[in-house]
Amino acid sequence: MSLKLTFKSFFFRFLEILPNKQGEQVYHKVQELFSKENLDFKIRSSHNTFRTFQDITREQGIEIKDRVVIEIGSGWLPLMPYFFRYMGKAEKVETFDLNRHYQRENIEKLNEAFSGEYEVEINKVKESAYSLPEAIKYYPNSNILDQKLTNCDLVFSRFVLEHLRPETIKSMHLKFKKELKPGAHIVHLISPGDHRAYLDKELSLQDFLKYSRREWQKKQTRFDYHNRLRLPEYLEIFNNLDLKIVHLTYEVPDRNSEYYRKFEALNLHPDFTDFTDEELMAGAINIILKV
Template sequence: MKRRLKPDNDTEANHAFALSNGLSQLAALNEAGIDVHGKVVLEFGTSWHPIIPMLFHAAGARKVILTDIDRLMDEHTIDIAKGRILARIDDVASSLGLSQEKVRARLDTFAPEYLVPWHADRHPDASVDLVISRATFEHVPEHSLAFFLRAFHRILRPGGAMCHLIDNSDHWQHTDRSLSRLDFLRYRDESLIWRLAQLNPQAFQNRLRHSDYRAMFLAAGFEVVHESGDPDPRCLEDLRALPLAPRFAAYAPEDLAILSSLFVLRKPADAPA
């Protein structure tokens, strides 16, 4: 019944992309001096296939907590995620600096805590070392995201970290390649077409830009340890002709044209627990 009401539309290509994204997140954390081994990791918005949290488990996380608003993951989707990783075991083991045997052994012990629906306001204080997400923030309304960032700050231990990868592109373009990847910036928030499009919670896009996320992280009390996001050359060209909604008129084109943002953040060690 679940698969009829909420079909799993993930593709093998998206799984491969998720795996690469997860390895990039682990590499960014490592470069920032943040060790995953022995840590309690919470993923915000797991969806169907726990490829990335499975990678964090393989990297040595002591405990993995998965959260979502709907129960989408099950044993079948876990098996699919494991299969995707095993299909690239060479790349994964090399990236993690582990033997293939070690990675396989850790994948066999993947037993996450699955909290659905997750009530962020009830999660214990200072109980998590690392909060991660991939392609989730862009689907959260701005006021709700501010709430979750405050919750993350509270549940993280002092000195704890976050790593978030955000897709800033127009998701409508994913199914209509004739559109610019920034096409959705033309619509006013109050326009009928935009309001109707946002009624579907599965299709909601907040349209926040790289600079908006950075400002929200700082406002929530986090230090920005690392950030990356390069303007897309094609999108910079598109912006020359794209009529922008007033909301986006004051943004620098280089900010609007960032399609993917990666942030590593830290809760100050002297912050209250």
């Protein structure tokens, strides 16, 4: 295990023993201090994500112009809401997060950088605690399961589903099926690989598949939870709820790649041996569901 990964694991274990509120506060502060990604990089990265969103939705004739979009998982900045509003011309974007990460100072920097880069005018609501424009609503400390969604045309998530418990994913999509208007769409971008491999380059992106459920649970905390669901398991959840899958793409590495070599060296736990290599390694999953 790399030094970076060792430190991160130790740090999360330390946060886990703190009272919830203090643990969240420390986590928030450290994330701010040690984030290496500058604002320009974050904007460019989110622009690439928006292009992916445009590519896969256009194939299905899905438009967000003058529509209401809900984002699950706000993160630290309203990056995708800005692209939905100013590039996609959405009427309104509502973004929900279990935590409160937005800070006025950071969003004011984003407003300046975004308006300069894309030549758009961002009219902030004067009384907004976060310097957000009127068309973007932020709901921190909010569970999407507790919200009313009847006015929503499209639900979007980016790298969120892999951090939710399977039962939560099921409950969420059952709610979507019951409350969203007929014809509404749900777009998920899912990163199902072992995120520890981003810190330790020696690890396979499927490394966590060698552990039993109990062993894996001992290795993670609420701050780095990953459900380890494989592609067929996501699809089974959606199919069991009779949600129509109108788009599905994913990446699988070349058999001659270093990525594949690392995977082949793994001793998979019996829980995962009934899956094909493609099902186990499917990454960068992009899926669109229709209600």
